[in-house]
Amino acid sequence: MIKVRPRGNESVQQMLKRFKRLCQREGLTRDMKRTSYYEKPSEKKRRKARKSKSRVVV
Numbered sequence: 614m615i616k617v618r619p620r621g622n623e624s625v626q627q628m629l630k631r632f633k634r635l636c637q638r639e640g641l642t643r644d645m646k647r648t649s650y651y652e653k654p655s656e657k658k659r660r661k662a663r664k665s666k667s668r669v670v671v
Contacts, residue, residue, distance in 0.1 A: 615639065 617632045636642050652660075 615641070 615632065615635050617628050617635065619628055633642075
């Protein structure tokens with residue numbers, strides 16, 4: 614869980630910007646975008662294969 618506490622004299626806009634940055638670093642926004650629509654099992658398998666292929670450099 615991501616928590617953002619106000620720092621000193623920080624405005625709400627600055628806190629929101631910091632929160633969004635933290636969410637992006639954690640990969641939360643990417644996961645939400647990916648799960649916001651249905652992904653066919655074959656597409657899911659293809660995405661995982663591409664991801665593992667990019668990790669293994671021959």
